[in-house]
Amino acid sequence: MSNRRTRTRARAKGKPEVAAPDERAFTPPEDPTESSPPSGWAQRLWSVTRVLFGAALVLGVAGIVGWGAHRYALTTPRFAIQSVEVEGARRLGADQVKELAGVEVGANVFALDVAGAQERLLESPWVAEARITRRLPGHVRIAVEEREAGALVLVGERLFLATRSGEVFKPFEEGDPYDLPTVTGVDLDALVRDEARELERVQEALELLRQYEKVPLAHVFPAQEVHMGPGGGATLTVGRQGLTLHLGAGPWKQKLLRATRVVERAQARGQLPGIVFLDNEAHPERVVVRMR
Secondary structure: OHHHHHHHHHHHHHOOOOOOOOOOOOOOOOOOOOOOOOOHHHHHHHHHHHHHHHHHHHHHHHHHHHHHHHHHHHHOHHHEOOEEEEEOOOOOOHHHHHHHHOOOOOOEOOOOOHHHHHHHHHOOOOEEEEEEEEEOOOEEEEEEEEOOEEEEEEEOOEEEEEEOOOOEEEEOOOOOOOOOOEEEEEOHHHHHHOHHHHHHHHHHHHHHHHHHOOOOHHHHOOEEEEEEOOOOOEEEEEOOOOEEEEEEOOOOHHHHHHHHHHHHHHHHOOOOEEEEEOOOOOOOOOOEEEEO
């Protein structure tokens, strides 16, 4: 009996003690594969992506609709050009203006290149300004402002047309107006060397013509030719009889009025001067008259 207790205590003494289980709540470890709620920047990125996708969808639909509307506008007979109105054309005929602009009845009004048509019109030397407008569904208006020839300008052996303001705008061609006063004395070599100065002399000659048109003498003796001398003096030939007025340098207004009085007095005596010299710069009041 004692031996059995001894063996039992020996076994108990050699056996390791086992700790009692912890009764607190057990929390399982987090699974790294389990999805976590999105962070703030991810949410913003998703929001932006949805907005961009929506905008792209809207733009795509709008583009398709716009393309369809554009195609319809360019192909439907409703927007065919039915009438073309031309204003301001005097030298050029209405048909010529439409041909220069490239505007045709029956063409699509939206297919018309307005800027290009205006540029084509301005390529004509007669057209100073051009404006084209459209009025739907099928009307086109072309308004032009033409240059008006005021004189012929002889440069070397070639004639050019010039406006009254002094713009030399085209060579003289068959069919152009020719019953105009002529400006002579423009030197071709000088024009090459100093174009600005020679064109200024042309403008001075045309200014003299404008002033002459305002005096009474011009109604009886229309201007025929203005010759500009190399020193700046001007000689004006007027009337079919070829009355010559040596005016010298400007200003010319008082000289022209003086010439008018001299000619009127001669006509009152039944005479007509051949040459009137009004170019005495030292004594401008002195006039020398050479009778025919």
